Amino acid sequence: MDKMLVTGGLSLRGTVQTSGAKNAALPILFSTLLADGEHVFRNVPDLKDIESTAKLLESLGCETRREGDVFRVKVNKLKSIEAHYDLVRKMRASILCLGPILSKYGEAVVSMPGGCAIGTRPIDLHLEGMKALGAEITLKEGYVHAAAKRLVGGTILFETCTVGGTENVMMAATLASGKTILENAAKEPEIVDLAEYLIKMGAKISGHGTSIITIEGVDQLRPSEHTIMADRIEAGTLLIAGAITKGEVTVEKCRPQHLEALILKMREAGFKIETEKTAMTVFKASAWDAVDITTAPHPLFPTDLQAQFMALMSVANGTSVISETIFENRFMHVNELIRLGADITPKTRVAVVRGKPDGLTAAPVMATDLRASASLVLAGLVAKGETMVNRIYHLDRGYENLEAKLSSLGAKIRRSE
């Protein structure tokens, strides 16, 4: 089923629950490589990227099992320390197995992940971090070969704020000897969730969630259990779905405090949004104003919600300037939104969106990456007629049953061949 058919013009109403966070589950699943035994997780979302991660862990000698809401990872002594290209190329985040394997086994061979639709996605900062902990790094035939008798703590200053780099080096540092200080560390909530699990395994970490993270190395970690945090990007996407359809939607099982930048911008656009500790509601607005956004590291506006917010701005009153500062090619959804009638002028890292309330009309469009596909579904919810979103498999990487969730709110949306 490669297409999604979305009928525009229906206002969404009701309550919907967020699933577990893909971008917390991925590093946490890779962190299990740091400790032999059985790790037990809850709220692991059922996504293609989780399947890819499970396959990679199994290729290393681990066992994974999903039983209802419980996801178990049994880590035995690895049968391999090599993460193969055919698995890594399917999911770039596989590079997050480098730190754990290197730190636990003293050697790791991991395929370079390569780029993706939204950018070249380099890993130089990951490798600089491993070198700063004493690792020998060589690149051979598309693979990273990393070796270190035992990693030694050190101070690492990330020249760019990197979520994956912070996660990879933080995991590696847990079993290094001595203290590691990460400066200019990323502050995303997913990093805090990972650190919380590492601490449950016996790691000594402080400062997670701030730009300076300190890790005191220990000799051994042990498996534990954890409930994955709610997916803030899915929660934001569902909130925008309620807003863009002039509906009233409550998103539960989420943490509004993780979405302050989005909520601030939606309120600035004129939406009434009420928040509680684990839920948020957007109320019906018959019209809203265009506002400017600039994506940046947490707690500023998340790049993973830029495409979805652009769909909302394409039917706003006025002109919105959207600046994408994180990835060099994250406007792949622009041409597809234009096919639906949006008036957008894309420049290098800035897109000027001239809002056209009720200005979108259904057309066949093509999903190019995970968040672009969400943006096109959102636009389809308001475009007159039935929008066909092709290559919808991109959506399945990061959204669990999105069409079921939107249908439960009154959307007319279904998959087709």
Ligand code: EPZ
């Ligand atoms: C994580 O990717 C997320 N993925 C991305 O979500 C998210 O968009 C991104 O963080 C930014 O928030 C996961 O967590 C699995 P970065 P990551 O390292 O870690 C540059 C989604 O849609 N950089 O923070 O790969 C890089 O090119 C995905 O769920 C280097 O230059 O992102 C980018 O410009 C998409 N060298 C910037 O840093 C490096 O070694 C931020 O990238 C690493 C990164």
